[in-house]
Amino acid sequence: MGLIYNDGMPYYEVPELTAEEKAMPASRFYTDYKLYPPNPLQQQILDAGPMAVEDAIPIEHWLDHLQIKGYPKVCYGYTMMPEGYGFYIEYSVSPVTWQGKWRRWYGKWYNQHSKSMVQGQGNLRYKIWNPLDHWDHRFVNGENDKDGVWSLETLDLGATGDPSKGIPAISHNIDLRDYGLSEERYQKLLDADCRADACWEEFEGHPGHHLVLRFSRPCPLGGRESINCEWMGFYAKDGKIIRDEDTPVDNTYLKNVLTHNTIERQHLYEVLPDLYEAYSALPVDED
Numbered sequence: 001m002g003l004i005y006n007d008g009m010p011y012y013e014v015p016e017l018t019a020e021e022k023a024m025p026a027s028r029f030y031t032d033y034k035l036y037p038p039n040p041l042q043q044q045i046l047d048a049g050p051m052a053v054e055d056a057i058p059i060e061h062w063l064d065h066l067q068i069k070g071y072p073k074v075c076y077g078y079t080m081m082p083e084g085y086g087f088y089i090e091y092s093v094s095p096v097t098w099q100g101k102w103r104r105w106y107g108k109w110y111n112q113h114s115k116s117m118v119q120g121q122g123n124l125r126y127k128i129w130n131p132l133d134h135w136d137h138r139f140v141n142g143e144n145d146k147d148g149v150w151s152l153e154t155l156d157l158g159a160t161g162d163p164s165k166g167i168p169a170i171s172h173n174i175d176l177r178d179y180g181l182s183e184e185r186y187q188k189l190l191d192a193d194c195r196a197d198a199c200w201e202e203f204e205g206h207p208g209h210h211l212v213l214r215f216s217r218p219c220p221l222g223g224r225e226s227i228n229c230e231w232m233g234f235y236a237k238d239g240k241i242i243r244d245e246d247t248p249v250d251n252t253y254l255k256n257v258l259t260h261n262t263i264e265r266q267h268l269y270e271v272l273p274d275l276y277e278a279y280s281a282l283p284v285d286e287d
Contacts, residue, residue: 002158003037011036012158012263014131020118024287026279029128033271038262042076046259050251051077056087059211059231059241063180066215068192075227078254085233086249088258092265096222102276103268108284111139111149115285122152122164128271130264135163140170148172155253155260168204171212173197174236193218200235208247209235226265230257 003010011034021027038046055074057065058081065072075091110125117124126137133154141147154166176198177186189196194217201210211234219225232254233247279286 009036012132014158015161015163017124017127018118018121020116021121021124024114024116024124026114026124026128026275026287029271029275029278030124030131033267035131035263035267038259039266042262045076046255050079050254053079053081056081057089057229058087059085059234059243062211062213062229062231062241063176065227065229066181066185066189066194066196068189068194068217072227076258078251078258080249080251080254084245085231085243085247086251086254087232088230088254090228090258090261090265091225092228092262093219093221093225094223095269097273098223098269099273100224102272105276105280106268106272109279111137111145112142112284113138114287116287126151127163128275129268130260132158132263133163133166133260134264135166145173155257157256157259157263167206169201170204171199171201172236173199178239179236179241189217198236202235206248207244208249209233209242209244210247211235211241228261 002013004013014035017027017030037043051074055077056079057072072089075089078086078088080086110123110129113123114125122135123137127134130153133156135154136152138150139145139147140150148170150168150170152164152166152168154160154163176196177183179198181196194215196213196215198211198213201212211231212228213230214226214228216224216226232249233244234241235244236242
């Protein structure tokens with residue numbers, strides 16, 4: 001898969017849907033919305049190579065940037081840390097018109113298959129989010145995220161051309177108050193309309209663990225700004241952050257993941273308002 005160039009901004013070539021998927025009304029949200037690469041400023045930062053290690057957030061300070069005001073020294077970049085684990089940080093700002101209810105609805109909707117989805121063909125609802133790399137996503141228990149969320153995607157920006165060849169992962173949400181965020185600080189963040197949540201990931205049949213921290217708050221210029229980080233080589237258990245030295249990671253992988261996340265975030269800003277309007281009031285299994 002590569003870029004298609006026209007008179008405007010280049011966009012990605014994406015995998016073709018199956019005949020069964022094309023027959024579903026929701027397929028228009030896959031085919032009718034182009035998937036664009038990072039904007040020129042983001043691409044310039046990505047192509048400049050890894051950020052300075054001293055500007056990264058080490059794991060022992062992973063909650064420090066959860067503040068009502070202020071920013072980390074670097075808010076967009078990636079690097080390998082001297083201890084052998086990987087780190088990236090991603091900054092983004094939602095449109096002023098963005099509504100949080102859209103994303104909360106989508107989180108439940110794409111984790112459940114519609115009535116006509118064919119087993120073995122992935123999850124069209126999840127593919128809409130990132131047609132280049134996404135294949136399948138679902139609640140482990142079929143109802144909610146209490147027992148984890150299973151996913152299958154590639155993180156190589158379409159290099160394989162087949163997202164079904166990715167590595168299956170299961171993510172587990174955690175309560176940050178069990179991992180160092182005090183109740184007082186938690187309430188202050190909530191009162192200021194700041195939101196923080198985290199999860200850790202494990203991989204089926206493959207070594208490694210990832211720890212993900214998502215943080216959003218009102219942006220001074222409008223919309224909501226997000227500062228999301230990931231430490232590749234750690235997981236959370238029983239109130240402790242645990243190192244996994246067998247986690248495979250390098251700077252190429254970190255760059256690909258940051259690019260992947262940048263692409264899909266911008267794409268969701270474009271697609272989700274229309275998707276929510278079309279499907280939010282319909283039965284959850286509607287095609």
